[in-house]
Amino acid sequence: MTSSRDFDNTRAVWYHFSAFYIILKGAVGNLTGTRQRKEMQTSIKKNWLLDKAGMLFWQKGYHATSMKDLANVCNCKPANFYNYFKNKEDILYEVIKNITEQGVSSIRHLDDDEETSPVEQLRSLIKSHFGYLASMKQSSILLSDTGIKYLSREHRKEIIELRDLYDSILRKIIRRGIEDGEFAPTDEQVVSNLIASVVVRSSIWFSNKGRLSVDEVGEIMFNFVYSGIGGE
Amino acid sequence: MTSSRDFDNTRAVWYHFSAFYIILKGAVGNLTGTRQRKEMQTSIKKNWLLDKAGMLFWQKGYHATSMKDLANVCNCKPANFYNYFKNKEDILYEVIKNITEQGVSSIRHLDDDEETSPVEQLRSLIKSHFGYLASMKQSSILLSDTGIKYLSREHRKEIIELRDLYDSILRKIIRRGIEDGEFAPTDEQVVSNLIASVVVRSSIWFSNKGRLSVDEVGEIMFNFVYSGIGGE
DNA sequence: AATAAGTTAATGAACATACATTAACTTATT
DNA sequence: AATAAGTTAATGTATGTTCATTAACTTATT
Incomplete structure (x- = not known):
C-alpha cells in the first residue's frame, strides 16, 4: 500500500519535471479558471503521451509496439491509456x-x-x-x-x-x-x-x-x- | 477424414496448376538426377512461397501478417512453413x-x-x-x-x-x-x-x-x- | 467554512483471443 | 524403403481491452 502511494508521488513529480511538460504547463499559468486549466493540462498530458507513442511507433513499428511498451516509456500502466484514447x-x-x-x-x-x-x-x-x-x-x-x-x-x-x-x-x-x-x-x-x-x-x-x-x-x-x- | 483428404488432393492439384510453379517445375525437366531434381523442385516451391509471403508482408506489413494469413494465401497450413523455414x-x-x-x-x-x-x-x-x-x-x-x-x-x-x-x-x-x-x-x-x-x-x-x-x-x-x- | 457530489487519472486483476511454434502422425513421391 | 511434404492437435505466451476500485481534486450545496 504505502509503497504504491510513494511510487505514485514519485511518478507525479517525474511527470512535472519532464521538460516539455513542465514548460507547457507553466505557460498555461493562472489566467484561466481552474476548470479550463485542468482541461488544458489534460490535453497537454495527452499530447505528451502522443509524442512518446510517436517515437516508439516510428522506432519499432506500430504492431511491434505493445501497449506495455507504450506504458513503460510513459511510466504508467497500459490501462491508463484508455482514459485518453479509445484504443490503440x-x-x-x-x-x-x-x-x-x-x-x-x-x-x-x-x-x-x-x-x-x-x-x-x-x-x-x-x-x-x-x-x-x-x-x-x-x-x-x-x-x-x-x-x-x-x-x-x-x-x-x-x-x-x-x-x-x-x-x-x-x-x-x-x-x-x-x-x-x-x-x-x-x-x-x-x-x-x-x-x-x-x-x-x-x-x-x-x-x-x-x-x-x-x-x-x-x-x-x-x-x-x-x-x-x-x-x- | 475423406473430405479432408479430398480437399488435400484438390489443393495439391491447385498448386501444380499455379502458373508460375508449373512452368518452373516443367523447366527443371528430366535432365538431372532424381536427387538433384527433387532438391530443385523443393527450392522452386520455396521460392514460390517466398513470393506469396513477400506480397503479403508488402501489403499488410510483417507483424500484421500472421502465419495463418500466409498459410491461407499459400493454400496450406501454418505448420507446413516450418518444413521450409526455421521461423517467421x-x-x-x-x-x-x-x-x-x-x-x-x-x-x-x-x-x-x-x-x-x-x-x-x-x-x-x-x-x-x-x-x-x-x-x-x-x-x-x-x-x-x-x-x-x-x-x-x-x-x-x-x-x-x-x-x-x-x-x-x-x-x-x-x-x-x-x-x-x-x-x-x-x-x-x-x-x-x-x-x-x-x-x-x-x-x-x-x-x-x-x-x-x-x-x-x-x-x-x-x-x-x-x-x-x-x-x- | 464545511460538507457533499462529481470528475479525472491512475491502478491491478481478469478476459478472451490470437499468436508462433512444436511434436507426432499421415500421405505422397521417388 | 526412405525421404519429403503436409496435417492435426496442443502448448505457452503475449496481446489489447474491460472492469471495479481508489486517491486526489474540483465544483455545488448548505
Whole structure:
C-alpha cells in the first residue's frame, strides 16, 4: 500500500519535471479558471503521451509496439491509456494526424499568397518543411507513410484528405511557376510527388550531427528541385 | 477424414496448376538426377512461397501478417512453413534478401562499366529500379525500408551491406558525371540521397492503373533528376 | 467554512483471443 | 524403403481491452 502511494508521488513529480511538460504547463499559468486549466493540462498530458507513442511507433513499428511498451516509456500502466484514447488504433491515428497537420501548417502561409513568386514560394516550402522535419528529434513524418495502412477506413480517409491539402498547395505553386514561364512545363502531379518525396524522406538520412547544416542541405535540396523542374 | 483428404488432393492439384510453379517445375525437366531434381523442385516451391509471403508482408506489413494469413494465401497450413523455414523471421529475411538482391542485381552491371556515359547509367539506374518497384503489385509500402528493423542482428547486417552496395553504385555514377563535367558539381552524398528518395518513394504514389504508364513516369522522373543535378 | 457530489487519472486483476511454434502422425513421391 | 511434404492437435505466451476500485481534486450545496 504505502509503497504504491510513494511510487505514485514519485511518478507525479517525474511527470512535472519532464521538460516539455513542465514548460507547457507553466505557460498555461493562472489566467484561466481552474476548470479550463485542468482541461488544458489534460490535453497537454495527452499530447505528451502522443509524442512518446510517436517515437516508439516510428522506432519499432506500430504492431511491434505493445501497449506495455507504450506504458513503460510513459511510466504508467497500459490501462491508463484508455482514459485518453479509445484504443490503440486511435493513438496511431492521433499521432499521424498531428504530424501531418504540422506539415501542412508549416507551409500553409503560401496558399493564399499570390504576390510572392513561385520560385520564392518553392524555396520557402522546401526550407520550412525540411527545417521543421530536421528539428524533430525522434519521430518522423514517414510514419504517416508506413502507418496509414493500419488505420481504420474513416481515419485513413481523413489523413489522406489532410495530405491532399499539402499536395494542393505544392501543386498550385508548380502550376503558377509553369504559367509564369519560371518552370519548364511538366506533369504537375508527378512532379509534386517527386518534390514531396525529396523533402519527406530527408527524415531518414539527415542528421543534425552530420557534416552539413540544415541550411546547407536545405540549399542543396532547393537547388536540386529548382533545377529539376527546369528553373534557372 | 475423406473430405479432408479430398480437399488435400484438390489443393495439391491447385498448386501444380499455379502458373508460375508449373512452368518452373516443367523447366527443371528430366535432365538431372532424381536427387538433384527433387532438391530443385523443393527450392522452386520455396521460392514460390517466398513470393506469396513477400506480397503479403508488402501489403499488410510483417507483424500484421500472421502465419495463418500466409498459410491461407499459400493454400496450406501454418505448420507446413516450418518444413521450409526455421521461423517467421527467417521468412522475412529471405523475402527481403531476394528483393534487395534483385534490386541490386538489376543495376550491378553499372558498377564496373566505365564505358557507358554517366548520363546513360543514371537513366538506366532510375528506370530499372523504378520499373522493378512498379512491377510489384498492390503498391503499398517500402518493405525493405520498414521490414529490416524486424530482422535479427546478423540478417539486418547482411541486408544493409547489400543496400550500401546500391548506394555506392549510385554515388560512383554521380562522381563520374561531375568529373566528366556532365553534371554540375554538388555534394555527391546528399544528392544521391535525394535521387534515391525520388525513386524509392514512388512505390507509395505510383499506380499501374493510373493516368500515366511506367515508361512515361520513368521518363519524367529521369528528366527531373537529370536536370536536378545540372545536366542538359 | 464545511460538507457533499462529481470528475479525472491512475491502478491491478481478469478476459478472451490470437499468436508462433512444436511434436507426432499421415500421405505422397521417388 | 526412405525421404519429403503436409496435417492435426496442443502448448505457452503475449496481446489489447474491460472492469471495479481508489486517491486526489474540483465544483455545488448548505
